[in-house]
Amino acid sequence: MTLLRAPFDSGHRGTRMGGGPEALARAGASERLRARGHLVTELVVEPSSSWVAEVATAFELNQAIAVAVAEAEEAGHVPLLLAGNCNATLGVLAGLADPAHRQGLVWLDAHGDFNTPEEDTGGFLDGHGLAIAVGRCWAALAATIPGFRPLPESHVLLIGARDLSEDQRAVLLRSGVTWLPPAEARDPATLVAALEQLSARVDVVHFHVDLDVHDPSIAPANGYAAPDGLSAAEVRRVLRLTAAQLPVVSGTLASYDPAYDVEHRMRDTALDLLDDLAAVATPAAPRGTQGWAATRASSSSSSGRSA
Template structure:
């Protein structure tokens, strides 16, 4: 057991509880994820009415408060989330400690859409864009501690299921984007992280489980070929921890209905174990 870990469980996908990717967090909890933490908190918005936008940002406010409290108590906050957007709340909670925060975002997708660019209307495809202040700034500003992260303090790893228009936006942004072929180059990855380490003090490690190759098992209905192996994802974590204190993490977007023989579940649990072993509390 890692006594310093506070496990936050947000079992929602697009405002719906315990369905689709929202079923993943509780399934991981039932499979033993809680044994890796001293403290487990399942987060639920107040009231019975659920709406995607309102519920997502209410969850982020709950996450931010829990993360700030965990940091104050010397714990490492780790979020199990149905959607990637929950990381916005983690970043807001970390900001309360006054450190410069870097973000390592592993995902099959860019999550860098804005409402005007996103024909699908899927809020979670805008998660990283929200984190850096490209959209939804007013509602994000109601999350305690939220400050848009500078784009240059973000490293996007493993994204490959992007349109040409999305790729053009990513290339013109300030973040570092390492598609799978580049992410597999340990020297390039280490150099990119070393550059980030020159600007930030601590690191949040975000993993959408569909960054993995679906040959393991599809993480969700958005899985795409040419993903990273479980070993390659763990290598990214190891290289990151060698450069910067990893002080928090998110595991997101596992839909158990797409799993095969619990293979992605077991990959997620193994990765969670690696994270809890590598992460350290924020220095006070």
């Protein structure tokens, strides 16, 4: 697998959540994976310009991530990304986009990340990440990411989001995104039903975790942590159940700010989750082939399920 690091937050390298990827690397992220038998290539991704501008730098970073992910896929590697900002997942989605595979997204986060510039009063681009992924905003800049194609909203499952305004909740509920707040995500039957519905619409999935989806009683993942989050075991159960339904072909762990961590508890939670993600992930099928789509359609047909 290729373990990528994008150590940037709002265009700045190594500060706030941008310090998370390197902290996880120093704590032995790649060494742990190698000890479990994985062949790991490491790569730090940088924007193309030294000029820091939050919007421009974020999209430059995504352009570089997309290229690196496409190269990893061509080599038969699973791309796993440690990122400062959630919007870095756009580059992973773009790098793996293939018309032969219906791409899905399971996004775990304390927040909706579904803002658009017209609605957002906070001015934080990373709060737009999921909205960009489904084509709701920043379309011209998103098109500069090699391979980027907006996902249908019905291909997205948002899990654990709870820190939303009433307006944000209303927008999500009107959208085609399936949203499971923490209480619903904790119920295995509800979670499995949502994943089964997603598996009828997509062939492969990218697994994205903003680490603040976890309850801050473990340790705050960052300055945006909110109460009533999922436990580490609950997050790992979401991963396990996702992998039971769909091929997990890539993953992102994002938004870890070491300054808020308590006794490295969130760091260790992230590393354990990375181990599990590496264990269930599978390389993408060869580009342009039907791969899982044909296999899953045949399996569903023989079992009576609708593909």
